[in-house]
Amino acid sequence: xxxxxxxxxxxxxxxxxxxxxxxxxxxxxxxxxxxxxxxxxxxxxxxxxxxxxxxxxxxxxxxxxxxxxxxxxxxxxxxxxxxxxxxxxxxxxxxxxxxxxxxxxxxxxxxxxxxxxxxxxxx
Numbered sequence: 001x002x003x004x005x006x007x008x009x010x011x012x013x014x015x016x017x018x019x020x021x022x023x024x025x026x027x028x029x030x031x032x033x034x035x036x037x038x039x040x041x042x043x044x045x046x047x048x049x050x051x052x053x054x055x056x057x058x059x060x061x062x063x064x065x066x067x068x069x070x071x072x073x074x075x076x077x078x079x080x081x082x083x084x085x086x087x088x089x090x091x092x093x094x095x096x097x098x099x100x101x102x103x104x105x106x107x108x109x110x111x112x113x114x115x116x117x118x119x120x121x122x123x
Contacts, residue, residue: 001068001076015066019055021075025068036075039108041115049119052083077106081116091120 001018004010009027018031021042025033034051035043042048059065067083069075080102081094089097095113098106107113 001066002072003068003070013064016063017055017058018066018068019051019079021067021069021079024070036069038070039074039112041111045115048079048082049086052079053086056083056086073103073105074108074112077103077108078112078116081107082119085116085119091117 003022003024005024008025014027014029016030018025018027018029020027020031020033021036022038023033025031032051034048036048037043055065055067067076067079069079077095077098081098084094084097085091094116095107107116
């Protein structure tokens with residue numbers, strides 16, 4: 001999900017929960033934010049893995065969840081690739097999978113790709 005500064009919270013249906021990777025997100029629904037610099041890696045990898053596991057559990061229990069940063073490519077794409085690894089997808093292929101199924105521009109830096117590939121034991 002990308003952040004539209006003119007109308008950031010307009011949705012056909014609000015999510016039950018949102019996890020946001022940029023401080024500009026202040027939605028009216030239940031949410032959490034992670035410290036993750038643009039074009040970089042999360043400040044606390046253990047916190048990211050914990051929050052993403054929790055988000056995945058919420059989705060598995062039928063909740064509508066949302067994840068987003070500012071542009072919806074680098075941090076969001078990296079988080080989606082991490083979710084793929086947590087769900088059992090091979091870490092070496094997770095970035096390619098996200099680029100095929102979400103957005104070809106997902107995961108913007110080599111550092112972000114290496115981070116995903118380092119998560120072989122995350123699931």
